[in-house]
Amino acid sequence: MMSSEYNKRLDRRGFDETRLIEAKAGVIKKADGSAMFRIGKTTAYAAVYGPRELHPKHLQNPKTGILRCNYNMMPFSAEERVRPGPSRRSKEISMVTEKALLPVVNLEDYPNAVVDVFIELTETDAGSRCAGICAASIALADAGITMKDMVSAVSVGVINHQIVVDLDGEEEHLTNLDVADIPIAMVPSTEEITLLQMDGKASKEELLKAIEIVKPVLRRITETQRKALKEKYKGQGGL
Amino acid sequence: MGDGKLLVKEKDVVVPGEVLATGMGYLPGHGTYRDDNKIIANRLGLLIVEGKVLKTVPLTGRYLPKKNDVIIGKVIDILMSGWKLEINSPYPAVLPLKDASFSYIAKDADLTKYFELDDYVVMKITNVTSQKLVDVTCKGQGLHKLRGGRIIHVNTHKVPRIIGKKGSMISMIKKATNCKVIVGQNGIVWISGEPEMELITVNAIKMIEEQSHMSGLTEKVKAYLEKATGKKLEISVKD
Numbered sequence: 001m002m003s004s005e006y007n008k009r010l011d012r013r014g015f016d017e018t019r020l021i022e023a024k025a026g027v028i029k030k031a032d033g034s035a036m037f038r039i040g041k042t043t044a045y046a047a048v049y050g051p052r053e054l055h056p057k058h059l060q061n062p063k064t065g066i067l068r069c070n071y072n073m074m075p076f077s078a079e080e081r082v083r084p085g086p087s088r089r090s091k092e093i094s095m096v097t098e099k100a101l102l103p104v105v106n107l108e109d110y111p112n113a114v115v116d117v118f119i120e121l122t123e124t125d126a127g128s129r130c131a132g133i134c135a136a137s138i139a140l141a142d143a144g145i146t147m148k149d150m151v152s153a154v155s156v157g158v159i160n161h162q163i164v165v166d167l168d169g170e171e172e173h174l175t176n177l178d179v180a181d182i183p184i185a186m187v188p189s190t191e192e193i194t195l196l197q198m199d200g201k202a203s204k205e206e207l208l209k210a211i212e213i214v215k216p217v218l219r220r221i222t223e224t225q226r227k228a229l230k231e232k233y234k235g236q237g238g239l
Numbered sequence: 240m241g242d243g244k245l246l247v248k249e250k251d252v253v254v255p256g257e258v259l260a261t262g263m264g265y266l267p268g269h270g271t272y273r274d275d276n277k278i279i280a281n282r283l284g285l286l287i288v289e290g291k292v293l294k295t296v297p298l299t300g301r302y303l304p305k306k307n308d309v310i311i312g313k314v315i316d317i318l319m320s321g322w323k324l325e326i327n328s329p330y331p332a333v334l335p336l337k338d339a340s341f342s343y344i345a346k347d348a349d350l351t352k353y354f355e356l357d358d359y360v361v362m363k364i365t366n367v368t369s370q371k372l373v374d375v376t377c378k379g380q381g382l383h384k385l386r387g388g389r390i391i392h393v394n395t396h397k398v399p400r401i402i403g404k405k406g407s408m409i410s411m412i413k414k415a416t417n418c419k420v421i422v423g424q425n426g427i428v429w430i431s432g433e434p435e436m437e438l439i440t441v442n443a444i445k446m447i448e449e450q451s452h453m454s455g456l457t458e459k460v461k462a463y464l465e466k467a468t469g470k471k472l473e474i475s476v477k478d
Binding site: 032033050051052053062104106110111112113141142143144145146147148149150187188189222226229230233234235236 | 255257270284298300301331451
């Protein structure tokens with residue numbers, strides 16, 4: 001392990017400071033609900049279709065509706081061209097996104113039906129799965145789906161024992177330092193953690209500390225998500 | 240504890256997860272739930288306070304069938320003893336033989352004589368089960384098969400605005416254009432009249448849909464109709 005400390009971030013952000021966040025609801029007209037979520041140079045678009053009839057019929061569940069998520073990086077979204085179509089990575093992220101959102105969505109209200117979520121990334125610079133989850137959460141609310149709360153997500157890193165919120169691409173690829181990348185998604189009202197992954201090495205203490213540090217950050221992201229929704233429906237009072 | 244405290248103003252836009260009230264003084268209604276001593280919104284909508292009950296009226300989302308709604312549907316399948324109709328919702332509706340017509344239909348009759356595939360029908364929902372099986376009837380005033388005319392789709396949550404207070408908006412459009420117009424609660428609208436007038440009706444309805452939250456809408460629609468049809472409308476406008 002290197003002994004040098006990581007005491008200043010490459011882009012001079014504070015250690016608990018995220019990149020610039022921008023969120024907008026209702027960006028795709030044909031979808032039942034949609035949203036854009038941008039964090040720094042990572043942009044995710046989410047479109048929600050449904051609840052709608054589920055085919056083939058044997059997938060239907062009379063007790064509850066089902067949620068289907070699809071994460072996709074556009075070919076031009078990264079430094080190197082991304083081969084179109086599902087990959088091992090995109091399938092995994094689709095799956096964890098679905099599991100991150102499932103605890104808040106009241107799917108029992110839609111028996112035998114399906115809610116489809118499509119997440120497209122137009123530019124990526126680390127933290128794309130978190131951006132996708134944030135966008136999907138706004139889009140689900142925009143589609144009028146009943147849900148207990150929103151889900152907010154951000155990645156947190158441990159670089160040479162220093163905890164750093166929202167790694168960017170440059171920090172993620174530091175080779176001379178020990179970097180751990182930990183994407184976290186949380187339900188703000190209950191503080192339930194619905195996504196926790198780790199790439200790299202960090203001690204148990206560091207991980208627990210990282211989770212504590214990221215909580216207030218996630219709350220701020222939730223506020224941004226709510227504001228995006230309220231902005232779209234502003235002034236729609238009365239009948 | 241005892242009395243409750245309302246944290247959001249009535250008719251404000253609320254988003255999933257937003258705390259609406261604290262304490263035990265209020266009761267959770269549609270679109271809200273209780274968590275300990277908090278009442279939280281579980282869908283995007285407008286907050287309505289009815290005495291002690293808090294509920295949200297949805298602003299977005301698919302049409303969910305409700306008993307006694309008058310809707311328009313399209314025949315998508317012919318069953319052994321009835322018809323299956325698409326009603327712009329996650330769940331199809333079933334029109335049973337005995338509810339299809341006032342006259343007796345024999346069990347082995349050719350059902351296409353009454354309703355053919357792709358026919359549009361005005362009908363009323365008689366029952367919705369917990370599994371969202373929808374039963375409809377064609378027996379009743381103004382319920383029948385639609386012949387000629389054109390179909391347009393509108394946002395189901397804007398239907399009350401298109402109809403107006405006691406049908407004021409829709410009757411103004413009908414008077415100005417001499418078209419027959421039927422607005423289904425599910426957002427399917429049938430228009431029949433002179434081709435040019437049908438177009439004016441479509442434009443007027445689209446205008447209401449886009450500007451539903453603006454004040455003085457009736458006045459604007461009236462001005463548009465007068466200009467487009469070249470007729471003077473003698474309707475007192477109360478918004």
